[in-house]
Amino acid sequence: MTVPLRPPLLVQRPSKALLIGMVVSSLLALVVLAVMLWRGGPVGFGLSLLLALAPLPVLLAAVLSLDRLEPEPKLHLAFAFAWGAGVAIVLGVALTLAGQALFTSAGYGAQVVDAMGTVFLAPVIEEALKGSALLLLLRRRREIDGLTDGIVYASMAGLGFAAVENVGYYLSAFLQNGVGATVQLFVMRGLIDPLGHPVYTSMIGLGVAYALTRRGSARYAMVPLGYLAAVVLHGLWNGAAATHSLGWLAAAYLVIMAALVLLVVVAVRERRQLVAKMGAYLPAYQQTGLVGPQDLAMLGSLPGRARARRWARRAGIGRAMSDYQHAATELTMLHLRAEREGMEPARFAVERDALLGAMAQARRW
Numbered sequence: 001m002t003v004p005l006r007p008p009l010l011v012q013r014p015s016k017a018l019l020i021g022m023v024v025s026s027l028l029a030l031v032v033l034a035v036m037l038w039r040g041g042p043v044g045f046g047l048s049l050l051l052a053l054a055p056l057p058v059l060l061a062a063v064l065s066l067d068r069l070e071p072e073p074k075l076h077l078a079f080a081f082a083w084g085a086g087v088a089i090v091l092g093v094a095l096t097l098a099g100q101a102l103f104t105s106a107g108y109g110a111q112v113v114d115a116m117g118t119v120f121l122a123p124v125i126e127e128a129l130k131g132s133a134l135l136l137l138l139r140r141r142r143e144i145d146g147l148t149d150g151i152v153y154a155s156m157a158g159l160g161f162a163a164v165e166n167v168g169y170y171l172s173a174f175l176q177n178g179v180g181a182t183v184q185l186f187v188m189r190g191l192i193d194p195l196g197h198p199v200y201t202s203m204i205g206l207g208v209a210y211a212l213t214r215r216g217s218a219r220y221a222m223v224p225l226g227y228l229a230a231v232v233l234h235g236l237w238n239g240a241a242a243t244h245s246l247g248w249l250a251a252a253y254l255v256i257m258a259a260l261v262l263l264v265v266v267a268v269r270e271r272r273q274l275v276a277k278m279g280a281y282l283p284a285y286q287q288t289g290l291v292g293p294q295d296l297a298m299l300g301s302l303p304g305r306a307r308a309r310r311w312a313r314r315a316g317i318g319r320a321m322s323d324y325q326h327a328a329t330e331l332t333m334l335h336l337r338a339e340r341e342g343m344e345p346a347r348f349a350v351e352r353d354a355l356l357g358a359m360a361q362a363r364r365w
Contacts, residue, residue: 021136022079025086029164032089040171045178048170051186052163055194062157063198066148066267069274069302070329070352080133080153084160088129092161095125118242121301123200123234126161130197131204131227133157137176145333146274148267150209151202158198168188193253196237199260203229206266213340233259275300281335282328290359291328299328324362331355 015061037045062098064077099121103113134153137144144150173181189196207226211219233256279300285291291299298304305325312321334355338348 016249017073017318018136021087022082024363025079025082028086028090029082031158032086032164033167036171040175044171044174045336047182048167048174051170051182051190052148052166052212055190056159056163059159059194059198062195063152063159066264066290067152068335070145070149071272071326072149072152076137076153077156080137080156081160083133083136083348084130084157084162084201085164086160088126088133088157088161089164092129094124096121099125103216115242119235119239122238127200127227127230127234128158129231130154130161130201131208134205134208144209144212145337146270147206147209147211148270149213149262150205150207151251151267152205154201154205154208155198155202158196158201162194162197193256195260196234196256199256199263200230200234202263203227203233203259204236207241215340229259271302274329275302277336278328278332281332285331285356289354290356290363296329320362322358327355327358327362331359 021099028182032172033045035050036048039045040048064071096117100113103116104110130152132258134150134157137153144153169189170182170185173185203276204226206227207222207224210222210226236252236255240248279296280301282291282296286293286296298308308325309318309321312318331352334348334351337343
C-alpha cells in the first residue's frame with residue numbers, strides 16, 4: 001500500500017447555510033441582549049450577564065470533555081451554540097406567548113394560562129427549536145458518528161439557550177426584588193441545576209444520533225422518542241419549580257440527575273468501544289510503517305493516549321501527537337462507517353489514504 005506524504009485532508013468546506021445560520025442566530029442573540037440592556041439598565045444587565053456567563057466556561061469544558069477522542073468541527077459546535085442562543089430563544093419566546101394568547105382568548109384565567117405556558121408550551125416549543133439544530137446538521141451527517149456526537153451537539157444548543165435565557169431570568173429577579181433575589185435565583189439555576197437545558201435536549205441528540213448510526217427502519221422512531229423524553233424532563237422540572245415545593249423539586253432533580261448519569265455512561269461506554277475497535281482495525285496497517293506495536297498499545301488505551309500526549313508536549317511535539325491520534329481515530333471511524341453504510345471501495349480508499357497521509361505527516365516530527 002502506497003502512502004502519500006502530503007495528501008489533501010478530507011475536510012468538508014464550510015456550508016454556506018451553516019455560516020448564514022450561525023450569523024443570523026448570533027445577531028438575534030445580540031438583539032435580545034440589547035433589549036435586555038435597554039430594559040434593565042447597565043447595573044442590572046451587567047450583574048445578570050455576569051451571573052449567566054460565570055458557570056459557562058466550566059459547563060463548556062464538561063461537554064467538550066466528552067468529545068476529546070474524536071473532536072467535532074468547531075464551526076459546527078459554534079453553530080449549535082449560536083442557534084440555541086439566538087433563533088431558539090427568539091422563536092421560543094414568540095411562540096410561547098402566542099400559545100398563551102390563544103388560551104387567554106379561549107377564556108382561561110391568567111393562572112391557568114401561566115401554568116400551561118410554563119409546564120406545557122415552553123417544553124414542547126423550546127425542545128423542538130433547540131433540537132432542530134441537530135436536524136439542520138444532518139446534511140453534514142458524517143460528523144455524527146456516534147451517540148456521543150449527538151449528546152455534544154445537543155448540549156451546545158442547550159448551553160446557548162440557557163445562557164441567554166438566564167440573563168432574562170436574573171434581570172427580572174433584579175428588577176422585581178433586587179440583588180438578593182437575583183443571587184438566590186443564580187444558586188438555583190447556575191449552581192444547582194446548570195445542566196438542565198443540555199440534559200433535556202441531549203435526549204433528542206441521542207435519538208438523532210441513534211437514527212443515523214444504526215440499521216433498520218425502526219431506528220427513526222428514536223427521534224420522536226428522544227423529543228418526547230426531552231419534553232417530559234423539561235416539563236417535569238418546570239412543573240416542580242411552579243409548585244414551589246422542595247419535595248417536588250428534589251424528585252424532579254433526581255430524575256434529571258439520573259438522565260445525566262445515563263448520558264455520561266453512554267459517552268464513556270461508546271468511547272471505550274471505539275478505543276477497543278482500534279485494536280481490530282489498525283493492526284492491518286502495520287505494513288505501512290505508520291502503526292507499530294507500541295502505537296497500537298498507546299492508541300488502544302485512554303490512559304496510554306493521555307500519557308503519550310503529555311510526553312509529546314514535554315518534547316515539543318504535542319500538536320503532532322494529537323494530530324496522529326486524531327487521524328488514527330478517524331481511520332477507525334472510517335472503517336465503522338464503511339461497515340454501517342456500505343461505502344463504495346473507491347471512496348473508502350481515497351479517505352483512507354488521506355488519513356494515512358495525515359498520520360505519516362504527523363510521524364515525520
